[in-house]
Amino acid sequence: MARDSRPEGQYTDKLRVPEALTFDDVLLRPKESRVEPDEADVSTRVSTNVELNVPVLSAAMDTVTEGELAVEMARQGGLGVLHRNMDLDEVVSEVEYVKRADELIIRDVVTASPDQTxxxxxxxxxxxxxxxxxxxxxxxxxxxxxxxxxxxxxxxxxxxxxxxxxxxxxxxxxxxxxxxxxxxxxxxxxxxxxxxxxxxxxxxxxxxxxxxxxxxxxYGNAARDDDGSLLCGVAVGPFETDRAVAVDDAGADVLFIDCAHAHNLNVIDGARDIKESVEADVVVGNIGTAEAAEDIVGFADGLKVGIGPGSICTTRVVSGSGMPQITAVAQVADVAADHDVPVIADGGIRYSGDAIKAIAAGADAVMLGSYFAGTDEAPGRVITIEGKKYKQYRGMGSVGAMQSGDGDRYLKDEPDEEDEYVPEGVEAAKPYKGSLEGELHQLVGGMQSGMGYVGAETIPEFKERSEFVRVSSAGQQESHAHDVMITDEAPNYSPGE
The missing domain is CATH 3.10.580.10 (CBS-domain)
Incomplete structure (x- = not known):
């Protein structure tokens, strides 16, 4: 085609780009309130048929959620999502471990015979x-x-x-x-x-x-199924129907189609097949646009949002693709709300204020990885650096995680040589933090404070009542502790986060 025959603006039109915002770009506008933070009800739905007492999930990462952490998450009212880097027997065993942890009636009973000594x-x-x-x-x-x-x-x-x-x-x-x-x-x-x-x-x-x-x-606030067992989530690949059926049979309550880019027609077809094959609810992700939500919301029990916001995720710089998280959540939630399908904001949350902002943008719950990676219950190994304790933490797009079996999360075949991997994540370390219960208490307490400032007693009321204001770079700096040397760190704030 001759140069002069090209449509005018074929490329320059791409520069008329819409604005997209993330957590540091906005604040919640305070409003008249009679709500005391401790009175705020944070119960929510995480999928069509599954309710939580706390709107928090732990990420399906191999240095974050295995059976021990999933049990503690459910005991505290949230939901742990078991990661994919386990073979089938291992993940089934982990599901059974979670479901048995607080069962009232023990089924696998140790018995004796009258003839034994x-x-x-x-x-x-x-x-x-x-x-x-x-x-x-x-x-x-x-x-x-x-x-x-x-x-x-x-x-x-x-x-x-x-x-x-x-x-x-x-x-x-x-x-x-x-x-x-x-x-x-x-x-x-x-x-x-x-x-x-x-x-x-x-x-x-x-x-x-x-x-x-x-x-x-x-554990009176625990998240339990109708039989009183703890709730359990499991991540499965979009093409792993056999694995999905096995963990469903083992008692999993929610299956999470675990893919970095779920707005892929092959992934959608696979997710739909899994949905038709299991009794458990099926949450599909990750997505970041209204168009993706429209293509999935018709069969999914929940939508998970997040294209590259995680602290150890490098998808945006490696691929050049992504969507800032507040805008991504808002776009997906606009579609999901019309179908009464819950939305989970996955990634990018550093503080409790970020978590409640995600709810204000339309999410029903939030999923965190790095926030819990440093806890006692996380499976990452403890390492010591310059006398301080840390726990291993890595993205599921890191080379190590891909080698352990999670490469297809990024829709890539496993290469023959290590240097042929094209990772979209890194391996890192998180400061050791102690118990998950303590971390979750600070997170949820901060979210309840946000609800108090807005004057909302429940999550649905908060989503309806909350408003954002834009924040300049000077406003972002003003939001943090500034012009001081911190001598005694708070349990819910670190300027280096």
Missing amino acids: VREVDAMMENAGVSGAPVVDEDDEVLGIISGTDIRPYLEVGDADEVREAMTDEVITATEGVTAREALELMYEHKIERVPIVDDEDRLTGLVTMQKILQRRE
Whole structure:
């Protein structure tokens, strides 16, 4: 085509670009309020059918969320999302670990036979880490119960005697419908610490223990399913239908289609196939535009937003593509709200103020990685640098994570040589922070403060009532501690974040 025949403005029109904003570009406009921060209700939906008491998820990263952290997230009211860099057996085992952690009725019960010796049962209970066991016959009918107090020390029976001689044969049992309160009343009335659960024929189906009941009481704000088990999220690839079905069968509550660019027609087709194959809710991401939301919202139970905002993500500088997070969330939320589909803001959150800004932009919940990477429960290894403790943290687009199996998250084939990887993330370290409970307390407390300043008691009311103001670079500087030397750091603020 001759130069003069080109349409006028073919390239210069691209320079008339829309503005896009991120967290530091805006502040919430304070409003008249009667809401005390501690009274703000932060419960929310994370997907069509799953509700949380805290609007926070931990990222599906191999240095952030495995079973231990997922359990603690759910106990605190949020949701942990298990990462993809585990083989199928491992991830199924981790899902089962989370679902069993706070179950009222223990299903995998350690049992004893009346014909075993006291010595054998004593060793068996010690290896299993339990202090008592129901005694059952070959048909699982409950005959009695034996505990450490029955056999230590061996006063009336020898360690070579049979269990039938040492067990308590007057057993207090309950049926499947027993509640925690009813079981606790039985335990207090009969001065026992465990109650076998039996069917109509007195066959053992489970066990309730005092320890489990007290544990449930301790975590009264936990995120649980209808059966009382802790909620669990799992990341799966868009083309991993078999993996999705396996973790769904294991009890996962929400599956997260884990892809760096979900507005890809092949990814959408794969996500739709997974949605049709499982009972769990399916959240699709990551996306960053209204157009992507429109193409996905018709079948997804939730949308996850974030193209390159993470602290260890280099997608924007490597690929030149991305969307500043406040604008990305707002665009997706405009579409999702019309379909009543929740939105999760994933990445870029350094402070609790960023998290509540994401909610104001239209998100229903936020997902964080680096914020939790330094906690005790995160799986990253502890390292020491110049006398200070840190925990390993890496992006799922880093070379290390790609080598461990997550390269297809970025829709790339695994190369033959290490130097042929094209990473979109780095490996780093986060200062050691202590317990996840403490970090989450500071995060949620800050979010509640934001709701108080706006005068909103609930997340939906906050989203409706909140307004943004633009902030200049001078305003950004003014927002931070300035013109001072900090001598005592606050638990929820570090100027280097």
